[in-house]
Amino acid sequence: MLITGAGGGIGRAIVELAVERGYGVIAHDLKPESLADLRGVETITGDLTSKDHLRLLSRRVADEPLEAVVASHGIAGAVALADVDERRSRAILTINASTVPALFEAVREPLTRSHGAYVAVSSQASLRAERENAVYCASKWAVTGWVRAMAAGQAEGPTVRALCPGRTETPLFVAATEAIAAAQGQTVEAYNKDIYDLIPLRRFATTRETASLALYLATQPRGAAPTVVANSGGEVPF
Numbered sequence: 001m002l003i004t005g006a007g008g009g010i011g012r013a014i015v016e017l018a019v020e021r022g023y024g025v026i027a028h029d030l031k032p033e034s035l036a037d038l039r040g041v042e043t044i045t046g047d048l049t050s051k052d053h054l055r056l057l058s059r060r061v062a063d064e065p066l067e068a069v070v071a072s073h074g075i076a077g078a079v080a081l082a083d084v085d086e087r088r089s090r091a092i093l094t095i096n097a098s099t100v101p102a103l104f105e106a107v108r109e110p111l112t113r114s115h116g117a118y119v120a121v122s123s124q125a126s127l128r129a130e131r132e133n134a135v136y137c138a139s140k141w142a143v144t145g146w147v148r149a150m151a152a153g154q155a156e157g158p159t160v161r162a163l164c165p166g167r168t169e170t171p172l173f174v175a176a177t178e179a180i181a182a183a184q185g186q187t188v189e190a191y192n193k194d195i196y197d198l199i200p201l202r203r204f205a206t207t208r209e210t211a212s213l214a215l216y217l218a219t220q221p222r223g224a225a226p227t228v229v230a231n232s233g234g235e236v237p238f
Helices: 009-020 051-061 086-113 134-151 171-183 188-196 207-219
Strands: 002-004 026-029 042-045 068-071 117-121 159-165 228-231
Touching: 002 009, 009 026, 009 171, 009 207, 026 051, 051 086, 068 086, 068 207, 086 117, 086 134, 117 134, 117 207, 134 159, 134 228, 159 207, 171 188, 207 228
Parallel strands: 002 026, 002 068, 026 042, 068 117, 117 159, 159 228
Antiparallel strands: none
């Protein structure tokens, strides 16, 4: 199983849970230091926006019995709409959206041989727009839209699915929360209080909860699980 974004909050939780459950894991991230303390996995580092790196990664898994890929890499993009600039927008859209189909093409052949699954970790922001988060929403709408398009009428090749996590306790989420609260002129505490009122469960998801759902989607055969799943605690009905 190949897991990208393995040094981040959700990605790391997926890696740790996969190892706990006995899966062989290749953990991928941009920087070696983010993977340094992972145990029981093979690690690969590199830039998924680079065609050269994608070719290298493709060669690495070409002859593997690759049963699943979980694309959980990405960056935050919360910023006031008036402050959005082209450079930042391009980075968010490229890293969060463009790399997802590019990675799929890099791993398509071994996944096809194993009748495996490709799970893109999208976001509840792909199902409902969020204030002060326009570019991030656009990047995740692109991911979920791509998954739906790929899955439509799909009879052969890897099974493609999207996981749309709600507010999950990760460093990326904390950074995004701080940015959105600041853009709205609120303290983080006041902003979170308002958000809790929107979530029937009255709490944020843990990384392990989100990781468990990601692994479920990655290990189910075609037709045995939905194409798009949201775990938002009821904040975004889907």
